[in-house]
Amino acid sequence: MSVRTRFAPSPTGYLHIGGARTALFNFLFARRHGGQYLLRIEDTDRQRSTPEAVQQILDSLAWLGLSPDEPPVFQSQREPRHAAVARELLAKGAAYLAYDTPDELAAQRAEAEAAKRPFKYDGSRWIGMDPAKAPSVAPAIRIKAPREGETVVKDLVQGEVRVAASELDDMIILRSDGTPTYLHAVVVDDHDMEITHVIRGDDHLTNTFRQCMVYDAMRWRRPHFAHVPLIHGADGAKLSKRHGAVGALEFKEQGFLPEAVCNYLLRLGWGHGDTEIIGREEAIRIFDIADVGRAAARMDYAKLTHFNGVYLRAAENDRLTREVLERFAKRGVLFGTDGAARIALLMPDLKERAKTVEELAGAALFALHDGPPAMEPKAAALLTAEAKARLQDLAQFLGDAPWERQDLEQWLRDYADVKGVKLGAVAQPLRAALTGSTQSPPIDAVLFALGRGEAIGRILAAAEG
């Protein structure tokens, strides 16, 4: 049987970075075994599910390159099927009608808590009851939990985990209003979708034992389970907004590349010897779910940023230029064809010194428009009277300089040589005049990208300012 995995988020908000990692593992596992990777939207909570959230999830997955192999399944559309299975269980005698009201249950729970003993539901009085004598409240369907023995799950990540039957109680599978509960719906869906491996967050580990009741009662074969640890923030607490970016698309906004995010997420809680930089193809080849760590891992933005720098330097110049220009456009920063062309020219040098697309955009800004750049205080401080005289002189000679990148570099070295100064004494004032900053790509690259006219214009403006 072919391997089939699924990622099953509920559309109640943006796609969390932890969810993205779960999706990645499902994807990698399926690919590794030549199977399919599916998506199921668990939207049975009508109150909290929104179409916007569904779209967000789809967009996030697409950005990460984790779109499913088949159209997504919407759990809410499968409710008739969930109810049918519940009734089948009832007919088999594996489940029964329970006539408790929510108030009664709440009272029993409160009582147990007050007495400091664990609450365990007891529905024995409903089992085998004559419907004619039943209370006149709409009943819920509860599945009969095993009364003795223990349930054992061989989890691919957590190992063998066992829970005694005494820990399980008769769980509701169909509410009194006829809607299915989550734990029941998941089992029916996973079965019908022919899911062979359920890879999900370890917050579901104990739920697994409840779900097994449905599999076993229906005599369905249980899938393999793999419960991967959740991601925590830098302080070890559950990852939340206050830790920084958590929504997948937030990382895009902050200038991270999807391949860097995926690589980082893969390495978080999973290792393969000393290799750190692992591309998609390589990941598919070497990923093994059994190697995933059992402990929660902490999100480290500094390391993610480092990974991003690695992928940024490896990225195509055209792609990065496009990304940077898109950023400007989105922010309403106007630019002409000259600006776009200059950035394209500068990109090979720009990407060497940036860690995110956002930094790239910031570093490219000086080249976008004609005229003197915005001057940073540090750069302005560089423009001493001596430096200005130097610039004045430079502007004059630059008129005849050969305008090719290689030639410009040599020309500058020769110029410094002839004038008997260090190259730095020429390059730094020049850098300040051309970029308004003390740091930039190599000065010859800047000169070349700006073009002779623009470059000389800026130099003169700085020399006379």
Place this chain on the structure above:
RNA sequence: GUCCCGUUCGUCUAGAGGCCUAGGACACCAGCCUUUCACGUUGGCAGCACGGGUUCGAAUCCCGUACGGGACGCCA
């Protein structure tokens, strides 16, 4: 409270009884490279949670303790 899971440098990890004087990466510090900033490169700092076993030998196996996380709903 009950049950389940976990614990190697600050962080992510390698480590399947002797290869461990515990390796790599990020971060941090110092040096080199250099036209600035980066990149690169060299070196440094820093860890097996604790206590008992088992064994000739334990980061690795067993048992406790401590600390963290998760689950206990007619939520998902």
